[in-house]
Amino acid sequence: MLGMPPQYMKLSNTIINLLGHHAPMDEIVDGVLAILRAIWLMVPMLIPNSAAVLFGGGTPVDFGRKMKDGTRILGDGKTWRGLAGGTLSGMVLGLIQVGIMTALDVPSWTYDPCILCTVFILFLLAFGSMFGDMLGSFLKRRIKIARGAKAPGLDQYDFLIGTLILIIPIEWAWFYENMIDGIYWVGFIGLIILIPFMHRAMNIIGFKMGKKDVPW
Ligand code: CTP
Numbered sequence: 001m002l003g004m005p006p007q008y009m010k011l012s013n014t015i016i017n018l019l020g021h022h023a024p025m026d027e028i029v030d031g032v033l034a035i036l037r038a039i040w041l042m043v044p045m046l047i048p049n050s051a052a053v054l055f056g057g058g059t060p061v062d063f064g065r066k067m068k069d070g071t072r073i074l075g076d077g078k079t080w081r082g083l084a085g086g087t088l089s090g091m092v093l094g095l096i097q098v099g100i101m102t103a104l105d106v107p108s109w110t111y112d113p114c115i116l117c118t119v120f121i122l123f124l125l126a127f128g129s130m131f132g133d134m135l136g137s138f139l140k141r142r143i144k145i146a147r148g149a150k151a152p153g154l155d156q157y158d159f160l161i162g163t164l165i166l167i168i169p170i171e172w173a174w175f176y177e178n179m180i181d182g183i184y185w186v187g188f189i190g191l192i193i194l195i196p197f198m199h200r201a202m203n204i205i206g207f208k209m210g211k212k213d214v215p216w
């Protein structure tokens with residue numbers, strides 16, 4: 001709320017009162033800021049799947065092998081190049097974000113004061129995202145959903161689950177301090193609610209660019 005010109009404060013309070021609420025403006029702004037912050041900090045988790053579409057191709061992660069059930073372990077949609085390109089893109093973007101927020105002197109929108117710790121957290125966010133995506137494909141193959149076919153729910157949240165599987169046990173303190181503590185949990189819940197919309201938007205962009213065969 002700091003720095004908001006008083007005339008805008010008055011205007012927004014008036015709008016809220018007109019809507020019949022008496023919610024303190026501060027709390028709404030803090031909540032929106034918490035959501036924006038959660039999205040910002042989770043960019044290194046959100047981007048790898050799209051980057052994998054750009055960088056992907058070549059040797060599949062499962063080297064073409066099948067399970068005893070006769071179906072591929074992961075399928076041709078999961079490649080080493082996609083895995084490496086996705087993970088590195090997320091990490092590089094994260095470091096650029098840290099540079100921006102350090103230059104702007106906003107340490108609360110960076111990961112950790114220690115740069116090696118930051119790199120490690122970025123790795124968990126980005127690799128975890130790709131790991132979750134592979135976990136999703138593994139499950140899809142086991143229930144005989146073909147490569148590229150829809151799996152509602154799994155397609156939207158597999159990368160988040162993958163990241164959480166790694167970050168919660170390995171960097172619990174970071175997760176707690178940045179995604180749960182104080183008002184930050186509001187940001188995290190907001191992010192979870194927004195993920196399907198962001199996922200859809202990214203896939204439509206990938207489809208329009210001719211990088212994805214299907215818009216999901
Ligand atoms: N991709 C890749 N390597 C990865 C992840 C993705 O090469 N580790 C590329 C592939 O070209 C893939 C595309 O990104 O086709 C889209 O990814 P995704 O939708 O996750 O894969 P699908 O082809 O839909 O396969 P699946 O059914 O296994 O999800």
Ligand code: MG
Binds near residue numbers: 148149155
């Ligand atoms: Mg897919």
